[in-house]
Amino acid sequence: MTDCGSITGTVSLAHGDGGELTHRLISDLFLRYFRDEALQPLNDAALLPAQCGLLALTTDSFVVKPLFFPGGNIGTLAVNGTVNDLAVSGARPLYLTVGLILEEGLPLPVLEEVIAALAAAASEAGVAIVAGDTKVVERGHGDQIYINTTGLGLVAGNIDLGCHRVRPGDVIICSGAVGDHGLAVLAARENFGLEGLKSDCAALHTLILPLLENFPGAVKWLRDPTRGGLATTIKELALSAQVDIILSEEAIPVHDSVRGGAEILGLDYLYLANEGKFCAVVDRVAAEDVLAFLRRHPLSCEAALVGEIKEGSGRAFLRTALGATRELYLLSGQQLPRIC
Amino acid sequence: MTDCGSITGTVSLAHGDGGELTHRLISDLFLRYFRDEALQPLNDAALLPAQCGLLALTTDSFVVKPLFFPGGNIGTLAVNGTVNDLAVSGARPLYLTVGLILEEGLPLPVLEEVIAALAAAASEAGVAIVAGDTKVVERGHGDQIYINTTGLGLVAGNIDLGCHRVRPGDVIICSGAVGDHGLAVLAARENFGLEGLKSDCAALHTLILPLLENFPGAVKWLRDPTRGGLATTIKELALSAQVDIILSEEAIPVHDSVRGGAEILGLDYLYLANEGKFCAVVDRVAAEDVLAFLRRHPLSCEAALVGEIKEGSGRAFLRTALGATRELYLLSGQQLPRIC
Structure with a gap:
């Protein structure tokens, strides 16, 4: 006993x-x-x-x-x-x-x-x-x-978030670098010996609630891209809002340690889990102000405008640094279990 | 896949x-x-x-x-x-x-x-x-x-339940026979071949909410005796209300299949889990009316007055059918894991 x-x-x-x-x-x-x-x-x-x-x-x-x-x-x-x-x-x-x-x-x-x-x-x-x-x-x-x-x-009484508010012309803002959590957990579990990886695990409400207070109409949709990563989250949004979405690879913030580690392991950082980031659909007119607001907060100092909403039927695309376009799908068959 | x-x-x-x-x-x-x-x-x-x-x-x-x-x-x-x-x-x-x-x-x-x-x-x-x-x-x-x-x-606004309301002189009502769930699960798991066992698993709110509505002052404390069974629940009550409690073995409803099965397995049915019963501390004056009310409901047709509250300091006792008294403690060391 x-x-x-x-x-x-x-x-x-x-x-x-x-x-x-x-x-x-x-x-x-x-x-x-x-x-x-x-x-x-x-x-x-x-x-x-x-x-x-x-x-x-x-x-x-x-x-x-x-x-x-x-x-x-x-x-x-x-x-x-x-x-x-x-x-x-x-x-x-x-x-x-x-x-x-x-x-x-x-x-x-x-x-x-x-x-x-x-x-x-x-x-x-x-x-x-x-x-x-x-x-x-x-x-x-x-x-x-x-x-x-x-x-x-x-x-709060005046909050209305959801894919019903998403319109072609809106932009996508990501609150910071992607992939840290997923790769840090994977590396810790498998003892890969990759350096400089650290989960972004953080509570975001002290960032998000003031954001919504300051931009009540302009922020239309929010999601934290956990399991399935940024790509799955964006594809889900495209499907539920019945729009197309184009992400810009060059605009997506990612730490060198994650980019390098993912490359070594043959993983796509767009599909790695995050635990301290959010994506927002924002009215394009307010995008610069929202970005400036976010960059003043330590949890979102690397916030970036990463994509835009187009007319469409539920497809998501990545425009690569080389100018090519590849379609993004829901996470499928990548075996990264138990990262949260 | x-x-x-x-x-x-x-x-x-x-x-x-x-x-x-x-x-x-x-x-x-x-x-x-x-x-x-x-x-x-x-x-x-x-x-x-x-x-x-x-x-x-x-x-x-x-x-x-x-x-x-x-x-x-x-x-x-x-x-x-x-x-x-x-x-x-x-x-x-x-x-x-x-x-x-x-x-x-x-x-x-x-x-x-x-x-x-x-x-x-x-x-x-x-x-x-x-x-x-x-x-x-x-x-x-x-x-x-x-x-x-x-x-x-x-x-509901007018409900005040808790051990702070329990007083010497109050009585304990049990809504029905004890031990069915624990023994039924154990028998199913271990293939003991005991007959007639069936869990009492049921939702009790359609019984409890009308009870509270009809006897708002008289029902003072409620608990469902799950893990640890009736004995542990009563001992917990005695400790938190700082009273002594005496249960009457003869008064406690128990099905023959449970009594017999528990005896064969060397278990005390007072410590077997229930999933469709509650215990109530009730003002003695209202006890007969509460019992009559409960016995009209199919989930509590075997309800019984099983014990009483005494001045004391947190002890619980069972008065046996033979007139002896044995003290009841929290469940300790009985290995009946995973019954809920």
């Missing part, structure tokens, strides 16, 4: 059975890091004050491997990923729930490190963790830690 | 990469069963109408093994478990999110059966599935399907 009081030992099946060890895990570990008053670990649900406005609700499970990588870990990712899904929906993130699936044998100090990072990320993002759940599965039926976070946010 | 269009084949890692196969899984499977208009699979969050009242938020992950058992499956459990957590908090369940962690190699027809059951349970319970997420992990790092559901509900 492990002793989780001193946060040594390993996770056992009994930590998930709802009895004494579950209680000790909650009191000796979780409640040391999660301190919101709405979090009543022995209650069945968190009771939250009324929010009289449009609500946004989103869920994401995180199975990233390895748990720790340059620039983040599964705990920071689980907070920022869900915060960003709310932010690109125009919502102020308020509350998170955290559901853990732990593998028997997980060292408790590893769990503590993840929980500490998760709590710190939530605190930094200003979201309260108000409910949680822990299950334990036998050795060989998990992979250390899987985390589900579900986020509840409040949408 | 599998073909999920015809819902044959198996889950591959590419079903979780956010690209083409993820899209096909969503359109060919999930959207055939999940049809709420707030569910916009290509959006990052569901936008929900304002709910001007106290909100309840709860999360639960389900790792039950086997996936299918007499009386339910992981899909019905994932809906009813979260619905019940909202209901015992006095909230009307409104919305659910569904996060799936699938193991590579899972047969797609099995996934479809679970999704169909989950959708049917949600529809029956009147809750809308408004957001989802799917991740895939490699063979040997999951166990077919894990499901997280997070539930959002609205609390």
Whole structure:
């Protein structure tokens, strides 16, 4: 029997059975890091004050491997990923729930490190963790830690984002360099020995909400290009808005380390996941002002106008540096599992 | 490469990469069963109408093994478990999110059966599935399907439930026979060949909300005794309310199949999980009326007054049929993992 009081030992099946060890895990570990008053670990649900406005609700499970990588870990990712899904929906993130699936044998100090990072990320993002759940599965039926976070946010009244607002002539702005997260995780997992890679994992709401406040009409559509990368996100937009989109390869910001690493590995950085970037469809008239606004924020100092919307029927293209054009499709068959 | 269009084949890692196969899984499977208009699979969050009242938020992950058992499956459990957590908090369940962690190699027809059951349970319970997420992990790092559901509900304005309202002299009512779920799952998993076992998995809000409406002051505290069973729930109550509690063994409803099966396996049915029962602390004056009310509902026709609250300091006892008294503690060391 492990002793989780001193946060040594390993996770056992009994930590998930709802009895004494579950209680000790909650009191000796979780409640040391999660301190919101709405979090009543022995209650069945968190009771939250009324929010009289449009609500946004989103869920994401995180199975990233390895748990720790340059620039983040599964705990920071689980907070920022869900915060960003709310932010690109125009919502102020308020509350998170955290559901853990732990593998028997997980060292408790590893769990503590993840929980500490998760709590710190939530605190930094200003979201309260108000409910949680822990299950334990036998050795060989998990992979250390899987985390589900579900986020509840409040949408400002005047926000109207969506592909219904996208028109030919609009432009696409990307908030910064692409591919960092996907390649950093892949390199950490496979020990490729590539240098200078670091996940861009970050919470974007302190950037996005002021953007929407300052350019309420001009910003028409937002998305964070996570799994599937920029190319998949743009192709999805083309399909749902029933327009064509042309990206300019030269305009897309990408760090040299990512460009070089992707080339060595035979990967296309346009399909690598991002965890601290967004794409926006913006009215062309406001594009320069939006770019200037973004470049003043540390999370988007490399923002760039990367493409434009054309009349069309759901196709996406990349105009290459050499002037050729190639069509972009949804990610297909690239085996980069578990990057988030 | 599998073909999920015809819902044959198996889950591959590419079903979780956010690209083409993820899209096909969503359109060919999930959207055939999940049809709420707030569910916009290509959006990052569901936008929900304002709910001007106290909100309840709860999360639960389900790792039950086997996936299918007499009386339910992981899909019905994932809906009813979260619905019940909202209901015992006095909230009307409104919305659910569904996060799936699938193991590579899972047969797609099995996934479809679970999704169909989950959708049917949600529809029956009147809750809308408004957001989802799917991740895939490699063979040997999951166990077919894990499901997280997070539930959002609205609390009626005049509801005040909690251990702060529990007083010596109050009584404990259990809504029906205990132990069915835990033993049914265990028997199905281990092929014990025990007869007549069936999980009590059910959504309780259509029972609990009218109960609270009819007895707003008299019902003081509610809990669904899932993991850890009735005994752990009662011990938790004693600890948080700082009272002593005495249960009467003779009064606790238990089906003969469960009593007999538990005896054969050397298990205490008081510690077996329930998924369609609740315990209530009720003002003694109203107890008979509450019991009569409950017994008219099919989900609680075996409701019984099973114990009483005494002055004390957090201890729980069972008065046995023979007149002896034994102390009850939190579940400890019984290895019944993955029953929910």
